[in-house]
Amino acid sequence: MDDFLIRALIAGLGVAAVAGPLGCFIVWRRMAYFGDSMAHSALLGIALGLLTGIDVTLGIIGTGIVLAIILVLLQRQRHLSTDTLLGILSHAALSLGLITISLMERLRVDLLGYLFGDILAVTTVDIYWIYGGGVVTLACMAVLWRSLIAMTVHEELAEAEGVHILPARLIFMLLIAFIIAVSIKVVGVLLISSLLIIPAATSRRFARTPETMAAIASFVGMLAVFFGLAASIKWDTPSGPSIVIAATTLFTFSFVFGLGKHLIRFRSPN
Amino acid sequence: MDNQLNTPLINVQNVNLRFGSVNVLTGINLVVRDGEIVTLIGPNGSGKTTLIRIVLGLLAPDCGRVVRREGLVVGYLPQRFSIDPVLPLTVSRLMTLTHSCSRAKISDALTTTGVSKLADANVSELSGGQLQRVLLARALLREPNLLVLDEPTQGVDFIGEAELYGLISRLRDELKCGVLMISHDLHMVMSSTDHVICLNHHICCSGKPEAVRLNPEFRALFGPSAVQNIAPYTHDHDHTHDVSGAVIPLKNDGEGHVHNRAAGHGKHNTNVVPTEIID
Numbered sequence: 001m002d003d004f005l006i007r008a009l010i011a012g013l014g015v016a017a018v019a020g021p022l023g024c025f026i027v028w029r030r031m032a033y034f035g036d037s038m039a040h041s042a043l044l045g046i047a048l049g050l051l052t053g054i055d056v057t058l059g060i061i062g063t064g065i066v067l068a069i070i071l072v073l074l075q076r077q078r079h080l081s082t083d084t085l086l087g088i089l090s091h092a093a094l095s096l097g098l099i100t101i102s103l104m105e106r107l108r109v110d111l112l113g114y115l116f117g118d119i120l121a122v123t124t125v126d127i128y129w130i131y132g133g134g135v136v137t138l139a140c141m142a143v144l145w146r147s148l149i150a151m152t153v154h155e156e157l158a159e160a161e162g163v164h165i166l167p168a169r170l171i172f173m174l175l176i177a178f179i180i181a182v183s184i185k186v187v188g189v190l191l192i193s194s195l196l197i198i199p200a201a202t203s204r205r206f207a208r209t210p211e212t213m214a215a216i217a218s219f220v221g222m223l224a225v226f227f228g229l230a231a232s233i234k235w236d237t238p239s240g241p242s243i244v245i246a247a248t249t250l251f252t253f254s255f256v257f258g259l260g261k262h263l264i265r266f267r268s269p270n
Numbered sequence: 271m272d273n274q275l276n277t278p279l280i281n282v283q284n285v286n287l288r289f290g291s292v293n294v295l296t297g298i299n300l301v302v303r304d305g306e307i308v309t310l311i312g313p314n315g316s317g318k319t320t321l322i323r324i325v326l327g328l329l330a331p332d333c334g335r336v337v338r339r340e341g342l343v344v345g346y347l348p349q350r351f352s353i354d355p356v357l358p359l360t361v362s363r364l365m366t367l368t369h370s371c372s373r374a375k376i377s378d379a380l381t382t383t384g385v386s387k388l389a390d391a392n393v394s395e396l397s398g399g400q401l402q403r404v405l406l407a408r409a410l411l412r413e414p415n416l417l418v419l420d421e422p423t424q425g426v427d428f429i430g431e432a433e434l435y436g437l438i439s440r441l442r443d444e445l446k447c448g449v450l451m452i453s454h455d456l457h458m459v460m461s462s463t464d465h466v467i468c469l470n471h472h473i474c475c476s477g478k479p480e481a482v483r484l485n486p487e488f489r490a491l492f493g494p495s496a497v498q499n500i501a502p503y504t505h506d507h508d509h510t511h512d513v514s515g516a517v518i519p520l521k522n523d524g525e526g527h528v529h530n531r532a533a534g535h536g537k538h539n540t541n542v543v544p545t546e547i548i549d
Contacts, residue, residue, distance in 0.1 A: 027356055028354065149367065153353065156323070157346060161412075207358045208392075209363060
């Protein structure tokens with residue numbers, strides 16, 4: 001197997017492992033649209049990173065944080081709901097990113113690669129980012145786990161019992177920004193949130209506790225990366241979309257499996 | 271020790287709160303002592319839950335203050351608690367959401383509220399009554415000296431309601447804790463409460479249930495049938511019921527106390543429909 005394939009596989013598996021628990025919270029807290037908006041803002045981050053010459057990954061994390069702060073501030077007004085605000089922020093950031101990239105005439109930017117991923121272009125440095133940051137992300141999640149679960153169940157109850165809501169929420173948003181930044185090469189701006197959501201949705205059928213659901217989501221995501229890459233090589237299909245379709249196929253299996261189980265339970269009352 | 275017991279668990283002094291241009295709460299005073307059940311009643315949107323949030327420290331009042339006794343531990347049962355089925359969560363896990371606790375203690379608490387068999391049940395599959403009992407058990411686990419219950423009988427059928435109020439009274443007797451609750455069920459309030467506070471952005475009247483029942487302001491807020499205490503069913507303000515249950519249209523709004531439209535004589539149902547959404 002070629003070096004670039006091994007690097008692609010290592011990077012993809014790392015991203016999927018970290019995306020599992022984060023994706024579960026996105027699903028539990030109904031934040032799918034938030035994940036999408038963060039991902040769209042990443043394109044602006046890339047453009048700014050290239051424009052200023054700082055690291056692209058840092059640019060993406062930076063714009064993600066700014067978007068999260070703007071959102072938290074805007075949520076204080078009561079006229080527009082969060083999904084409307086996200087609709088505005090998300091597409092404004094995406095468009096601003098596209099315009100900025102189009103203005104940078106001297107730089108040849110692989111726009112398609114950023115939008116849909118280019119996992120075969122993963123470098124060793126990317127892998128360091130994914131695994132170094134991934135360990136930090138999982139450690140943060142472990143520390144915050146109880147608070148985040150309590151907030152997800154009932155925010156006021158958690159607050160009344162001493163959970164510090166705001167720091168937990170901000171750190172969670174920061175972690176989402178990070179996972180998006182390191183996932184760009186694997187699945188691209190437009191497909192990232194699928195890597196968060198589909199494995200989490202798939203794992204629900206097999207889990208009795210939040211922790212097992214998170215672990216299974218990581219595992220499902222890693223399977224999807226493996227099969228997606230394999231299919232991409234065998235049939236020469238684009239890697240990002242192939243991974244997403246592999247994940248969707250796993251989801252479909254779990255859905256049918258769950259439906260079958262439900263029918264069996266329905267037929268035999270005992 | 272005596273001194274400690276004489277200090278109220280919670281003492282709300284002259285609290286005011288505005289949301290934008292709306293005076294949500296004006297001049298609120300409220301005291302809860304050990305072993306006392308204080309019930310807040312009032313129309314939807316009258317500021318009951320907001321007042322509870324101030325008591326819990328989740329919301330800061332614009333002026334006035336809230337004095338909590340040193341060592342106060344609150345067991346809180348929130349309004350509108352529902353778990354999205356996408357989150358797998360067992361009852362035992364719900365019990366240890368913010369604090370760890372031994373399996374035996376969890377089992378004791380669930381036994382106290384009569385749901386000992388549900389420890390391993392999925393929270394999203396509980397019935398309304400089961401969920402409220404589980405949440406009550408959860409509040410007890412913290413060994414509270416004050417229970418704060420925001421509509422403890424929501425989603426509970428009529429028989430279950432009576433049992434639940436009985437349970438709350440018993441817990442008060444056994445634990446000697448104070449209870450602050452919001453209720454829509456005037457009948458129950460009158461029979462199982464020490465102190466009633468009738469709230470409509472300000473305190474309309476308060477005192478012992480019998481005294482409040484006869485107060486003209488209470489009558490104005492809840493209608494004459496509530497005063498007669500015959501029907502613990504719904505009391506929209508456009509009709510009342512006679513003894514046989516037939517509907518009698520209300521001609522006028524009653525005397526006494528006048529509310530502007532924003533403060534509202536809208537619907538104030540004394541909760542009976544299990545799925546009713548309140549506030």
